[in-house]
Amino acid sequence: MNLSKKGLSISPSSTLAIDAKAKKMKAEGLDVIGFGAGEPDFDTPEHIKKAAIAAIEGGFTKYTPASGILDLKKAICDKFKQDNGLDYTPAQIVVSNGAKHSLVNTFQAICNPGDEVIIPAPYWVSYPEMVKMADAVPVFVPTTEESGFKFTAEQIKAALTPKTKAIIINSPSNPTGMIYSQAELAEIADLAVAHGLFIVSDEIYEKLIYDGYKHVSIASINDKIKQQTIIVNGVSKTYAMTGWRIGYTASSPEIAKIMSNMQSHATSNPNSIAQKAALAAISGDQGIVATMVAAFIERRNYMVKKINSIPGLSCVTPNGAFYVMMNISQLIGSEVAGRKINGSDDFADVLLEKVQVALVPGSGFGIDSHVRLSYATSLENITKGLERIEALLKK
Ligand SMILES: Cc1ncc(COP(=O)(O)O)c(C=O)c1O
Known part of the structure; x- marks a missing residue:
């Protein structure tokens, strides 16, 4: 067949x-x-598990809004304000079944067949496949140990074609552990704004950062790049919650609406109990x-x-x-x-x-x-x- x-x-x-x-x-x-x-x-910390148990015992076991419960979206907005200096409203947040799902939603929402998505290599294994699942084409820009496994705005410029739609930034990176500085991100942001490209910024390792380095979200560079950026994050790595499957995006309300609509047909909503656990994780003790x-x-x-x-x-x-x-x-x-x-x-x-x-x-x-x-x-x-x-x- x-x-x-x-x-x-x-x-x-x-x-x-x-x-x-x-x-x-x-x-x-x-x-x-x-x-x-x-x-x-x-x-997973005890207070997070307890929030999930309370959700079960309290009967919080039914469908929720497709893009997540309001309390969790509000807590995510507070997190963006506090950690990244970014203002988002709940209408810009979509909670999904893990950051992987958030990324799949993102490419489905922004790509048309044949669009190209620039990916720095080495890359996290799932990016090329997620891009292909959206009928788009992964375009790899190689980096080396000598360049700290980072690509530059110059390299990205050389890879641009009329079909380029988006650039993936993953800082801190899986698999290299490298981190882009504010200045490096500012150059990439200028290029993306000049060429009208989306940035898909995967910030899932935001809190696992060492040696005095600081995480900078590219969306915080200026308002223009914020409009063109979809931030992807989640609770898996920060709170040892890989099995709970909660991730989220922050984007323009238009992109959030598309993702929410698609999700409403694909999965209905992220797990209700895990959403309560994620709320406890994001708004509770960060020890x-x-x-x-x-x-x-x-x-x-x-x-x-x-x-x-x-x-x-x-x-x-x-x-x-x-x-x-x-x-x-x-x-x-x-x-x-x-x-x-x-x-x-x-x-x-x-x-x-x-x-x-x-x-x-x-x-x-x-x-x-x-x-x-x-x-x-x-x-x-x-x-x-x-x-x-x-x-x-x-x-
Ligand atoms: C770079 C990167 N992004 C996203 C994810 C997905 O995380 P989640 O467990 O929230 O789906 C992973 C997990 O390995 C990852 O390494």
Whole structure:
């Protein structure tokens, strides 16, 4: 039977696939060290769980407005004002089933067939597929370690065509952990305003930021760029709530209306109980953020130092999120444990097979010379996993 060409062209998420494989091996009793996780290894704070339990017990278990409950939208507006200096009204907020869903809604709302969306590479695995799902075309702009994995307004300019519709900014970035400065964002904003381009600003790692760096939302640069920006954020990473599935966007009321209409047919509304939990997360005690940041800094510092001490491997220091991009280019073309390493997939395979270490090949992020390690796992696991990698490479 003839299936959807578009559907068939969509690849599965490589990060979720690695994580699932590692979890399965663990369940089978193998001593797997997983560096694949895209989720904090902390538990959702108690006050958030209690808000969800109260929602269930209070009967808050029915359909809600498609784009989310007013209380939560108001709390999100307060968050934007307080954290980002941005004024939004509830009519500009759409609450969805995770930031992933918010991003899918965004591309569906702004793209027409053949529109081009500029994506800096390395990129988060889902962006190209989400763009394709909206019948648009991903256009990659490569970045390097030397440029801090950042693209410049100059590079974006060179990639523009009459079909360019939007630029994705993901700061702090998954997978590189890099952060754009106010000055860098201002240049990109000027370019986007001059050419009438949307900015899709994925700020999901906003609070996981280290070394005195500050998060700047590109929408806060000036009013013009704010009109053209769709901010995507959510509670998954900041509050260790990946399973609850709540994300949100802030945009012009017109875009919010389109997304809300689409969502009303696709999913009705985000889960009512999770919305109450997200409300408690955003408006309640923020203690978990400092706890996670302190742990992530300690783990990152160890990981970066250790990787750079292993012959054949290196990495630059990420300043946000919870990932390290490990450079394996020195190993490409050589043999590890009797296997020729042609790229990041081979390297990830050998590690999983020979020493039960799971990490994500860079091929899925558009950079085959690197692999991604998450440090959202205990220092003990990180130490053990890197020692296994070191011992294998020594052989
Ligand atoms: C860059 C980026 N954006 C969005 C998301 C989606 O987060 P959520 O769990 O809210 O769907 C992720 C999750 O891995 C991510 O890394």
